[in-house]
Amino acid sequence: MHKRPWNRLTPAIAALMVLSAPALAQDDDAFYRDMFEPLPALPPIPADNSMTREKIELGKMLFFEPRISSSGVISCATCHNPALGWTDRIPRAVGHLGQEGSRNTPTVLNAGFLEAQFWDGREATLEGQALGPIAADVEMAMDLDQAVARLQEFETYREHFAAAFPDDAEPINADNVAQAIASFERTLNTPNSPFDRYLRGDEGALTEDQIAGMRLFVDVGCASCHNGPVLSDSNYHVFDAPGSEDEGRFVVTGDEADRFAFRTPTLRNVAVTYPYFNNGSVEDLHQAVYMMGDQMLGYEFTDGELDQVVAFLHALTGEMPAITPPALP
Amino acid sequence: MHKRPWNRLTPAIAALMVLSAPALAQDDDAFYRDMFEPLPALPPIPADNSMTREKIELGKMLFFEPRISSSGVISCATCHNPALGWTDRIPRAVGHLGQEGSRNTPTVLNAGFLEAQFWDGREATLEGQALGPIAADVEMAMDLDQAVARLQEFETYREHFAAAFPDDAEPINADNVAQAIASFERTLNTPNSPFDRYLRGDEGALTEDQIAGMRLFVDVGCASCHNGPVLSDSNYHVFDAPGSEDEGRFVVTGDEADRFAFRTPTLRNVAVTYPYFNNGSVEDLHQAVYMMGDQMLGYEFTDGELDQVVAFLHALTGEMPAITPPALP
Numbered sequence: 001m002h003k004r005p006w007n008r009l010t011p012a013i014a015a016l017m018v019l020s021a022p023a024l025a026q027d028d029d030a031f032y033r034d035m036f037e038p039l040p041a042l043p044p045i046p047a048d049n050s051m052t053r054e055k056i057e058l059g060k061m062l063f064f065e066p067r068i069s070s071s072g073v074i075s076c077a078t079c080h081n082p083a084l085g086w087t088d089r090i091p092r093a094v095g096h097l098g099q100e101g102s103r104n105t106p107t108v109l110n111a112g113f114l115e116a117q118f119w120d121g122r123e124a125t126l127e128g129q130a131l132g133p134i135a136a137d138v139e140m141a142m143d144l145d146q147a148v149a150r151l152q153e154f155e156t157y158r159e160h161f162a163a164a165f166p167d168d169a170e171p172i173n174a175d176n177v178a179q180a181i182a183s184f185e186r187t188l189n190t191p192n193s194p195f196d197r198y199l200r201g202d203e204g205a206l207t208e209d210q211i212a213g214m215r216l217f218v219d220v221g222c223a224s225c226h227n228g229p230v231l232s233d234s235n236y237h238v239f240d241a242p243g244s245e246d247e248g249r250f251v252v253t254g255d256e257a258d259r260f261a262f263r264t265p266t267l268r269n270v271a272v273t274y275p276y277f278n279n280g281s282v283e284d285l286h287q288a289v290y291m292m293g294d295q296m297l298g299y300e301f302t303d304g305e306l307d308q309v310v311a312f313l314h315a316l317t318g319e320m321p322a323i324t325p326p327a328l329p
Numbered sequence: 330m331h332k333r334p335w336n337r338l339t340p341a342i343a344a345l346m347v348l349s350a351p352a353l354a355q356d357d358d359a360f361y362r363d364m365f366e367p368l369p370a371l372p373p374i375p376a377d378n379s380m381t382r383e384k385i386e387l388g389k390m391l392f393f394e395p396r397i398s399s400s401g402v403i404s405c406a407t408c409h410n411p412a413l414g415w416t417d418r419i420p421r422a423v424g425h426l427g428q429e430g431s432r433n434t435p436t437v438l439n440a441g442f443l444e445a446q447f448w449d450g451r452e453a454t455l456e457g458q459a460l461g462p463i464a465a466d467v468e469m470a471m472d473l474d475q476a477v478a479r480l481q482e483f484e485t486y487r488e489h490f491a492a493a494f495p496d497d498a499e500p501i502n503a504d505n506v507a508q509a510i511a512s513f514e515r516t517l518n519t520p521n522s523p524f525d526r527y528l529r530g531d532e533g534a535l536t537e538d539q540i541a542g543m544r545l546f547v548d549v550g551c552a553s554c555h556n557g558p559v560l561s562d563s564n565y566h567v568f569d570a571p572g573s574e575d576e577g578r579f580v581v582t583g584d585e586a587d588r589f590a591f592r593t594p595t596l597r598n599v600a601v602t603y604p605y606f607n608n609g610s611v612e613d614l615h616q617a618v619y620m621m622g623d624q625m626l627g628y629e630f631t632d633g634e635l636d637q638v639v640a641f642l643h644a645l646t647g648e649m650p651a652i653t654p655p656a657l658p
């Protein structure tokens with residue numbers, strides 16, 4: 001079995017890994033709340049891609065633009081579907097010619113807060129991520145030069161690229177496609193979940209079960225990896241999803257320690273971004289939580305505890321971005 | 330050549346076919362305006378499918394639901410894409426496994442006003458049309474029983490179908506899927522185009538070129554078939570699109586007179602629903618108008634006339650429905 005030793009640490013030690021001096025016996029839940037952070041209004045904006053209205057608007061057009069796929073009908077929004085939590089809710093992505101990819105589609109929601117993109121973290125930024133699916137044979141299957149050439153045919157795109165990148169003599173190019181899409185994606189955040197309201201001081205925002213679930217989530221050790229504003233450490237951990245033969249991060253680094261390791265996914269909106277794991281092999285959230293406890297923490301949740309943790313996870317569903325489809329040329 | 334004799338009628342006679350006693354020499358444009366009708370707020374509602382808020386909401390969900398396709402990623406909205414004038418703006422529809430169909434995707438916009446659906450009119454109503462693409466091998470490729478079974482798995486759909494069809498003991502069935510989708514589609518209308526405002530008395534709503542184009546459109550005979558609120562007679566006419574071998578209405582009726590005949594498409598929003606003709610073989614609106622004049626009316630538009638008619642056709646672009654994607658279960 002490809003397990004790292006800490007996968008079998010006891011819950012107490014797992015908690016210790018995060019907090020050097022935990023004060024578990026406090027009267028209120030400040031200890032628990034401090035593991036997390038309300039979702040900021042915006043993720044970090046890179047210095048070399050300032051976020052302008054023009055870029056966001058253009059990025060939204062490109063995100064919904066199927067004519068930069070070789071079939072002409074697949075866009076970013078096909079798999080990152082606004083109607084489906086900005087993912088596809090099927091086990092593995094289906095793209096060009098109906099081919100099935102090997103991995104589950106991650107949601108775009110709050111992705112700007114992650115420090116590693118894709119399940120294997122092969123790109124650090126949204127800009128780095130954006131062009132991958134356009135070119136991938138099993139996704140949009142479009143040569144990037146052809147995609148750029150297609151966009152250049154439209155006067156509307158020529159105007160929008162010029163407005164978004166006023167300093168560029170030839171603004172329609174692959175880098176700018178990536179910058180615009182990334183700028184749009186940084187607007188796709190889900191603030192004001194019950195958990196955010198709770199973290200900001202509204203104690204009534206969570207039910208008793210949800211608060212109990214939050215405590216369990218921390219005490220058992222889930223928060224060792226699922227912490228911070230999007231409940232992900234953006235780091236890599238070995239996990240063995242049912243039926244998966246995917247070597248994960250190892251494919252990127254060639255480092256044996258990375259074999260079968262995957263980037264910790266965000267848990268924000270986890271209740272509406274099923275199915276779970278790198279290969280989408282588990283549809284039920286109770287089952288997913290049980291397996292994570294068992295495999296990552298050596299902890300066997302009882303049915304009652306699972307109900308509470310799942311109740312807590314439902315409190316991570318925030319307000320979906322209100323998006324109307326753009327009018328494409 | 331498969332031409333009907335009236336395809337070569339002179340413009341004057343073509344005009345006579347529509348109006349028995351045309352008064353061509355009026356001072357104002359009342360004669361021309363009377364050929365058309367401002368778009369009503371809603372199309373006719375069938376007696377056996379009353380339009381309720383619950384049906385519309387459910388129909389919107391189903392319209393955007395890709396999990397009733399066998400790949401799990403193709404929905405009605407894939408080809409009838411809100412970002413692309415509720416069509417796909419490619420020559421021929423691309424569906425399951427990337428297969429290309431033989432016909433251009435008609436827009437859903439204002440489709441409730443047509444008395445015949447599909448290019449060959451094989452269904453009269455939106456209810457009759459709605460299930461075809463779900464089951465078609467080259468579109469969503471989903472067995473209808475399987476589609477219904479898939480919907481039954483979701484508590485949210487069970488609730489929505491029960492609310493939309495309160496008198497049905499088993500409300501989730503294919504007929505009700507069709508009724509709900511049709512109800513939603515009847516909301517997808519595009520009122521208040523410049524031409525509508527002109528027809529209602531706002532003489533400044535059209536430019537001089539657009540008014541000249543409207544007159545030409547009537548005088549040359551286009552309005553013989555393109556008349557009424559959506560500028561379609563919902564009838565069948567033989568047309569020979571470049572490269573088409575499609576037998577059209579003949580496939581439905583077996584009637585020799587219908588060979589190569591197609592239902593007159595609506596011209597509402599024609600400027601944003603390119604490419605044109607049954608096989609999407611022509612992308613340019615000037616070229617499409619020229620070919621229609623030449624082939625259907627034996628009239629060769631000059632370049633200046635084409636500009637005017639095309640300007641008029643641009644005045645048929647109305648207000649797009651403001652749709653936010655539904656939140657699917």
